[in-house]
Amino acid sequence: MKQYIEQNKDRFLEELFTILRIPSISAKSDHKADMYFCAEAIADLLVEAGADEAGVCETMGHPVVYGQKIIDPKAKTVLVYGHYDVQPVEPLEKWHTDPFEPVVKDGAIWGRGANDDKGQLFMHIKAFEFLLASGQLRHNVKFLFEGEEEIGSPSLPAWIKAHKKLLKSDICLVSDTTMISEKVPSINCGMRGLSYLEVKVIGPNKDLHSGHYGGAVANPIQVLCEMISSLIGPDGRVTVPGFYDDVVELSRADRKLLSKAPFDMKEYKEFLGVDALRGEKGYTPLERTGIRPCLDVCGIYGGYTGEGAKTVLPSEATAKISMRLVPNQRSSKITKLFAKHIKSIAPKCVKVEVIEREGGDGFLIPLGSSAYKAASRAITEVYGIEPVPSRGGGSIAVLAEVQKILGIDPLLMGFGLERDTIHSPNESYLLKQFFGGMESIAKFYEYWD
């Protein structure tokens, strides 16, 4: 594969760039056409790589790209999952380059989706192309690329249920996560679930003059702040009643095993530019993101947010709140508990509206499987170091569903790095990881029986 990459490098980048240029932002309704455009472009890439059948399939929401190559009905089958939708790009002014005009600079690809997940799903198409072209493909391969990962995959579970037979496989291979670092390759053995809600606090029926009414009428921003402030206790724990009921406490032995992942507090704080960390009492930072649930306000707005000063007592204020969940916590249950709690703490002077935005359960992956071992061997050969098992704090909502509906385990071979700042301005993907990932994936097919 190494040689094949060397010979086709420029073509690979050119092909990747054609899909990076499409602003397939699933959260925004005015990008509906871009979703189709991007799905078609990826289906074309699959066909060019040698898939027998590949095309764009309708769902209740954004379309799915499906393609496959059946070598031998008796051979093992790999289901490759990825997503072609990307996060919104705001705040635009913080990008150093156009998010949808990718460039190569300082050894990395820069642009929205360079890593998450267009760059990573592209590695799979090229590893497949190489194996097929060189006559080495021994597995059946099925590709399932969705367009709704960044909004919680609302349509995919139903589509998977409807196409259970078509999707029948032995493993679900995914590259949509990060490694601990370039020097410490890792394989994700679990991810957190997600509950995401929007909370709107409504005060007076119109914006008011803050001089005429200030002091006498409850300010919805103030009330929202009070409510949010009460959601996390002084011990760093989420105060929603029942929130921790289903959380499995890890044994001391398990916590010790996970603590083997290298972590340098000074480096971590320096990378983030903060003087102090904050989180649930009694847990290390890696535990707080790996094995513990949490609550974050992802966005807040209300009143005048423009330049300069405007005095107003606004009519409403809104917060977007996400909760990351650990295995055994059910997203649907937590969403309900949160909605009930936030309404219960609203004072009489305001009304509260709650919109459930997205959700998905967390999951764990068994470490002893033959697939895990093949992936570990592949990565060890490419990186020269054996990967450590890690727990990712992020969420891929649909993978718990894949596990449940298709009865197969996901295998998370992610090649992103923290420095890639996915979901943020200036997303990038190191070429070294991009090509190293392709090579590792090709080797996985070589070693997995």
Place this chain on the structure above:
Amino acid sequence: MKQYIEQNKDRFLEELFTILRIPSISAKSDHKADMYFCAEAIADLLVEAGADEAGVCETMGHPVVYGQKIIDPKAKTVLVYGHYDVQPVEPLEKWHTDPFEPVVKDGAIWGRGANDDKGQLFMHIKAFEFLLASGQLRHNVKFLFEGEEEIGSPSLPAWIKAHKKLLKSDICLVSDTTMISEKVPSINCGMRGLSYLEVKVIGPNKDLHSGHYGGAVANPIQVLCEMISSLIGPDGRVTVPGFYDDVVELSRADRKLLSKAPFDMKEYKEFLGVDALRGEKGYTPLERTGIRPCLDVCGIYGGYTGEGAKTVLPSEATAKISMRLVPNQRSSKITKLFAKHIKSIAPKCVKVEVIEREGGDGFLIPLGSSAYKAASRAITEVYGIEPVPSRGGGSIAVLAEVQKILGIDPLLMGFGLERDTIHSPNESYLLKQFFGGMESIAKFYEYWD
């Protein structure tokens, strides 16, 4: 005047509309040219009305319009103050008509500035025009219209100091406030001061993936909410140390006098669409806005504020906070106390930046003056009811300065109504108040000796 209004109604509206169409938003730097454009248009109106000299004067910020008519150096002089700048128009989607394309509908003028303060300053130009044209003008009149009222008049005090001689007058006549209601005319006898600051809470040096870091890194929105939440205590009092030190407690007799202003709790809540009010314990709603200081969050933003769901642990969050002050509280002192306090309560995991935006002191107006009596008589004749003295909760930052520098008292003949929703979408000004105001102003000149 009544007859003159009848004859010139259409021309008056046409002239007013030419200045309403100019988006003179002082808070926004890209409207700099509009400020000059509007100032010139108003100077032209003054000249057409008969002012001897009228023109646009440079200040350190937005220009001032000055015009005068000296009848007799020994006659009493009225300084008319007003402002031609307007508030920003966001949220635009809540306007039923274009904010800068005024229309007459349902007996009112609709558009930004229809009342505050273009509509109200225009009444003075026309009352002056009538008195001059009909040979009834007995006073010298000086017009001072500024372009920075909505941003706290940062440049005007220096300009007034530099033009003390030019501005020498006996009274400062202002129409930039409201009456209690159409049926209860009132004259403002005091206004609150203002301190306005922007607070930015800065966490990590970039937006983070809330899955990878959520739970381990302090979220600046959460921290900002906690800080804001702590600014008002359970008794409804502002918790900034020293905030109440200079507040003059009114005597029981004074409070009784002020409580004569009619107030219907049910009507008030219905007008606002709220089930309950909230404010400082121990005071009535009218006292809370009239004689007590308060704190309001006028705007808040941070993280993802677009459509749908985006998971992010944002790098920063910002709030715009105003405090309304009562006489004897000094804005400069309160601003410093607030800035010190907000920094002192910031946890170590974030940095806090404070920007002082604007400020001005509150003031009181003596009720027994000949000018107050003339205004009261004028309004009684036009409205058929004697106006009650009231305390306005709003702020006109510069009037305390006028009082100090020129040694003259303001007289607040305001004709706005709460229904006009100034500072908010769908600002309007009832034609009845617009023309009734003109008439009252003309009569004031008639009765004041």
